Amino acid sequence: MGVWTVGTETMKALNEHWKPIVVLLCLILLALALTTVKTRVAPQTSLLESAALSVVMPLQQVITSIAQRLSGFWQRYINLVQVRQENLRLQRQVEVLQGQLTHYQEASLQQQRLRELLGFRSLTFPQAVVAEVIGIDPSPWSEVVTMNKGSRDGLRKDIAVVTHQGLVGRTIEVAPHYATVLLLTDRRSAVDALIQRTRARGIVVGKSRRLCELRYVDLHADVQVGDTVVASGLGEVYPKGLLIGTVAAVHQKPHGLFHEVEVQPTVDLAKLEEVLVLVP
Amino acid sequence: MVSVAVAILIALLAQTSPLLFTVGSGLRVDLTLLVVVYFSLFWSAERAMVLGFLIGLCHDTLSSEVLGLSALSKSLTAFVVHTLSRHVQAQSLIAQVLFTSLAVAVDTLARLVVLVVFQLRTLALSVVLSTFVQQLLLSVLLAPCVCYVLNMAVKPGHVRQDKRQSHGTL
Numbered sequence: 001m002g003v004w005t006v007g008t009e010t011m012k013a014l015n016e017h018w019k020p021i022v023v024l025l026c027l028i029l030l031a032l033a034l035t036t037v038k039t040r041v042a043p044q045t046s047l048l049e050s051a052a053l054s055v056v057m058p059l060q061q062v063i064t065s066i067a068q069r070l071s072g073f074w075q076r077y078i079n080l081v082q083v084r085q086e087n088l089r090l091q092r093q094v095e096v097l098q099g100q101l102t103h104y105q106e107a108s109l110q111q112q113r114l115r116e117l118l119g120f121r122s123l124t125f126p127q128a129v130v131a132e133v134i135g136i137d138p139s140p141w142s143e144v145v146t147m148n149k150g151s152r153d154g155l156r157k158d159i160a161v162v163t164h165q166g167l168v169g170r171t172i173e174v175a176p177h178y179a180t181v182l183l184l185t186d187r188r189s190a191v192d193a194l195i196q197r198t199r200a201r202g203i204v205v206g207k208s209r210r211l212c213e214l215r216y217v218d219l220h221a222d223v224q225v226g227d228t229v230v231a232s233g234l235g236e237v238y239p240k241g242l243l244i245g246t247v248a249a250v251h252q253k254p255h256g257l258f259h260e261v262e263v264q265p266t267v268d269l270a271k272l273e274e275v276l277v278l279v280p
Numbered sequence: 281m282v283s284v285a286v287a288i289l290i291a292l293l294a295q296t297s298p299l300l301f302t303v304g305s306g307l308r309v310d311l312t313l314l315v316v317v318y319f320s321l322f323w324s325a326e327r328a329m330v331l332g333f334l335i336g337l338c339h340d341t342l343s344s345e346v347l348g349l350s351a352l353s354k355s356l357t358a359f360v361v362h363t364l365s366r367h368v369q370a371q372s373l374i375a376q377v378l379f380t381s382l383a384v385a386v387d388t389l390a391r392l393v394v395l396v397v398f399q400l401r402t403l404a405l406s407v408v409l410s411t412f413v414q415q416l417l418l419s420v421l422l423a424p425c426v427c428y429v430l431n432m433a434v435k436p437g438h439v440r441q442d443k444r445q446s447h448g449t450l
Contacts (some may be wrong), residue, residue, distance in 0.1 A: 019326065019438075020325035020326060020329065020359060020362070020363070021327075023326045023329055024329055024355060024359045027329055027330070027333045027351070027352075027355040028352055028355065030333070030396070031333070031336070031348040031349075031351040031355065032348060032352065033337040033348070033354035034337075034340075034347045034348030034351065035346050035348035035349060035352075035394070035398065037347070048341050049341045049347070051341075052338060052341035052342050052394070053341075053342065056289075056292055056293065056296060056342055059293055060293060060296055060297060063293065063299075064297070064298060064299065065296060067299050075307065089406065102368060113366050134298065135296040135298060135299050135307075135342075136296055136297070136298070137342075137343050137344055137345075137346055138295040138296050138298070138310070138312070138339050138342050139290060139310070139343045139344075139350070140309070140310060140411055140414070140415055141340070141345070141391070141411060142343060142344050142345055144343075144344040145298065146296070146435070158421050172344060173344065180344055182344065187403065187404070187407065205403070206325075206382075207407075208406075208407060208410065212327075222394070272298075
């Protein structure tokens with residue numbers, strides 16, 4: 001009887017010992033199964049993700065809206081130091097830009113006419129949807145933002161997102177009311193690009209939170225710090241000529257085949273508020 | 281249970297808020313991981329792991345990364361933290377900070393293993409190190425605050441069995 005009791009207690013202790021490990025293994029297997037399902041079976045936004053976005057993002061939108069109003073109140077009514085000087089400077093700048101705009105409008109119209117004459121595809125976009133950034137990716141390993149427009153507004157996967165300063169990224173997941181945008185600085189982002197001055201070709205990939213890298217630029221190509229980098233238009237996601245950034249540094253390896261070029265995006269991706277989605 | 285759900289929702293909202301992004305792009309911390317650490321210190325192993333899995337799943341659904349990645353890393357983190365904190369006084373501030381550091385390391389390692397082994401995706405060492413160090417510092421700084429707030433808001437009802445016999449060493 002005593003042996004039996006000891007045996008049962010030993011079994012119980014063993015069960016208690018192994019139970020957490022068994023639970024852990026089950027959870028790991030379940031997580032891996034989910035990973036496989038997401039990668040192979042349903043790469044688009046799933047019902048689960050859409051539901052989570054629909055729960056969290058409306059709350060996020062309310063919080064962001066309140067914070068923006070408070071910030072706006074502070075900036076518009078309280079923090080008015082040097083507003084007069086800035087106003088004068090901006091007025092002068094507007095006058096200069098007005099003159100430039102007229103010149104560029106003329107050039108653009110002329111180019112449009114010439115393209116039509118030559119039978120090329122038009123460079124204008126039929127629709128640009130304005131969206132607000134309402135959330136960021138919870139993972140510190142990703143550079144992704146969520147905006148408040150989705151498939152109901154005509155958005156779909158893989159369309160370019162820009163601001164007036166240049167390229168921001170592309171849409172990667174689209175829910176009915178929300179869409180997520182992969183920023184240029186994310187390690188998964190890749191944009192076929194050109195150095196505007198010399199037409200040297202390369203691929204802009206995300207490097208860190210503030211920098212991108214222009215890869216596969218021929219060692220004999222002329223690349224200098226300060227050169228402008230624009231989208232080449234290959235791949236049909238990013239329209240040709242969209243401003244990406246400027247060359248921040250050029251490193252030459254003694255035995256390499258390519259330049260190592262660092263690119264500073266022209267858009268301050270840490271301060272995104274409104275963006276334009278270029279629906280083709 | 282409602283207070284646990286509210287704590288998770290608040291952590292997710294804070295983590296996905298663009299306001300933090302505008303204050304400083306480096307100010308990004310995995311608050312849900314801190315919640316997992318807290319409950320792993322006070323709850324039973326199974327409950328902590330299941331909670332870690334569910335929090336990770338919520339994290340994944342809001343993230344652009346693969347579904348299941350955070351679920352895996354957070355349940356593993358819950359297991360490691362729970363197992364190693366058996367003979368430690370969980371209320372100790374030093375213990376909470378140390379286990380937070382450990383959790384950041386386990387979470388990062390699990391994530392990297394999944395990315396490299398199962399998705400054949402490599403990350404630059406500089407990116408890994410900078411993200412890890414920044415995560416570690418911010419998590420360690422925030423851990424006492426998060427644990428204090430959770431202590432006030434959520435009373436750990438199901439205290440782990442092994443704590444009843446153990447004597448604190450830290």
